Amino acid sequence: MTAKIPDTMRASILLSQDTLTIEERTVPTPDRDQVLVRVAAVGVCGSDVHFFREGRLGDFVVNNPLVLGHELSGRIVAVGSDVDSNRVGQRVAIEPQRPCAQCQECRTGRYNLCKKMEFFATPSIDGAFAEYVTIQDAFAHAIPDSMSDEAAAMLEPLSVAIASVRKAGVTPGSSILIAGAGPIGIITAQTARAFGAKDIIVTDLIEEKRERALKFGATRVIDPVATSIESLDLDVEAFIDASGSPRAVDSGIRALRPAGTAVLVGLGNSTMTLPVEQIQNLELNVTGIFRYTDTWPTAIHLVSSGQVDLDSLVTGKFDLDHVREALDSDLDPTSLKSIVYP
Structure with a gap:
């Protein structure tokens, strides 16, 4: 270790549903293949x-104290014995996961589906609302000095968008419908534009969010309550749901042209009714997205080249003592992305 590192650090702890506290914890020591990162910025994710409001997300239940936060950037301050010591001092964006590297999913390149995955801020793996974290060397991605800490942290949601747009088959000249103009929807619209989509249609119930989508890649916005999506005959090649709304999923699938692709990203109902006859008769592809694989290099390029703007998405900044306010910031319709600075 070449940097002065304290023995303890502050961390925001979710004790149980709707209960947060600040604790002093021991600074973790990196394993031989890990780096120790001084956290710079952490984005708040849905x-x-x-986890904060409901104590669970699908099958993941908070039964023990948990550190939230998985969208992060920072600086390497120490390395394990197998890691190049020249990495100390590097600014990095963190891919917040540790696959086993042994299972069939990992060996075939689908490490996001590893059944033994250790993912930040998922019970019982602590996340990044803390001053220091450790991560495997390969998942600490070096970033250019031109990239802000905030943008580097948001490479994680950008990775979700990249994985979604790839799976949707977006190519130059494509048409795409995106349901939901929250952070993922807005970043997906920018990503679709960077991938060459010509028509990028975004739907949302809230006027402020629709107007914002037009500033970040959307070529057209629709209020799905005022206007029936099914009546518009959009005939798009790709549909990405970033809302989780069963109604949005149904109408989005119906808006696809033959052989189109629907990608479900939003956190919605565990079960929902789909237009099966439409899917069969038009040979539609309906799939989901679960995190990402090998997206950070592309994400770094898209931001560094100016094709995706992440800095302008930041609408709130909070320290560890105000994590509750950061988590509640989504209640404001003008809020888009909040950042915590440990």
């Missing part, structure tokens, strides 16, 4: 909010 999954953090679910």
Whole structure:
């Protein structure tokens, strides 16, 4: 270790549903293949909010104290014995997961589906609302000095968008419908534009969010309550749901042209009714997205080249003592992305 590192650190702890506290914890020591990162910025994700308000997200239940936060950037301050010591001092964006590297999913390149995955801020793996974290060397991605800490942290949601747009088959000249103009929807619209989509249609119930989508890649916005999506005959090649709304999923699938692709990203109902006859008769592809694989290099390029703007998405900044306010910031319709600075 070449940097002065304290013995303890502050961390925001979710003790149980709707109960947060600040604790002093021991600074973790990196394993031989890990790096120790001084956390610079952490984005607040919808999954953090679910764990905070409901104590669970799908099958993941908070039964023990948990550190939230998985969208993060920072600086390497120490390395394990197998890691190049020249990495100390590097600014990095963190891919917040540790696959087993042994199972069939890992060996075939689908490590996001590893059944033994250790993912930040998922019970019982602590996340990044803390001053220091450790991560495997390969998942600490070096970033250019031109990239802000905030943008580097948001490479994680950008990775979700990249994985979704790839799976949707978006290519130059494509048409795409995106349901939901929250952070993922807005970032997906920018990503679709970067991938060459010509028509990028975004739906949302809230006027402020629709107007914002037009500033970040959307070529057209629709209020799905005022206007029936099914009546518009959009005939798009791709549909990405970033809302989790069963109604949005149904109408989005119906808006696809033959052989189109629907990608379900939003956190919605565990079960919902789908237009099966439409899917069969038009040979539609309906799939989901679960995190990402090998997206950080693309994400770094898209931001560094100016094709995706993440800095302008930041609408709130909070320290560890105000994590509750950061988690509740989504209650304001003008809020888009909040950042915590440990």
